[in-house]
């Protein structure tokens with residue numbers, strides 16, 4: 378089939394990035410593949426991360442973990458965000474590890490244990506981010522109950538974990554200190570987790586103290602930098618997603634021609650307009666109207682005028698552009714492509730959001 382639009386996913390890049398982050402951090406990598414692996418395709422990204430040495434996978438929801446099992450991924454998987462009063466029978470049946478953020482979730486996990494198989498849990502301690510996790514005031518009660526449930530064979534305490542805010546080294550080290558107080562309290566309560574994990578990509582790279590027994594790597598797997606001041610290449614990472622489309626139409630127009638809704642762009646002189654068949658329904662941020670970069674025929678052009686639901690226009694001047702030519706929105710800057718980070722800057726957001734929001738109308742084509 379000829380190109381219309383697609384996200385090309387380089388699975389070797391995901392494996393290599395996993396290997397690189399393992400090497401950089403010297404600790405086990407939990408590959409975070411929530412949200413369809415940040416838009417890259419969960420099952421294939423999971424396999425690629427495992428091939429690169431990840432020892433466990435992390436997702437937000439049990440449903441995401443079950444979908445991986447259905448795709449034949451049998452590695453340890455941890456899911457940490459749950460609907461109120463959710464039961465975990467399906468998760469237990471599939472051998473999924475449950476992140477526990479409350480006493481009630483602990484009881485629900487234990488209730489899902491079968492006669493012979495305890496449910497694997499990771500107890501999440503709140504250490505400052507103010508999101509999920511057991512509040513410090515409840516640590517004692519939850520830890521005591523967890524120790525009891527493990528003794529009677531209902532749960533297996535696989536991990537103790539928390540998450541940092543990336544506010545500053547001082548704030549993250551304060552979260553680490555809080556986490557260590559929680560670990561000491563756990564020890565005193567008879568809770569002996571197999572692993573303790575705290576850092577996501579940014580802290581794993583910049584704050585060695587937070588690496589502990591494993592790091593949860595999301596954005597780094599996909600070859601994107603979580604830092605404003607360092608690129609993928611600076612970190613030895615390679616972006617895994619290239620978003621491209623075929624030019625769907627070209628037209629020659631005179632000076633003063635309005636382009637797209639609201640005529641925010643008017644041509645300065647006679648010029649050629651190229652139509653790119655991707656829009657905000659596909660995750661191209663409308664906020665990047667007039668700014669987002671597109672590479673056509675080796676040259677970069679900004680979006681002309683407003684990004685619409687399904688399409689936008691590029692003003693290519695007198696450059697020879699034909700229907701069917703390849704237009705690359707972002708990919709690997711070392712190959713001359715714009716980066717997802719440039720699109721993020723153009724839209725006032727972060728590269729995480731750019732790749733994660735690429736929509737279901739854009740087919741993923743994996744290469745390796």
Ligand SMILES: *Cc1c(COP(=O)(O)O)cnc(C)c1O
Pocket residue numbers: 409411457540576577578579593594595596597603
């Ligand atoms: C999303 C997430 C991660 C991964 O974060 P990155 O910055 O993408 O590495 C790790 N841990 C938790 C709890 C998360 O929600």
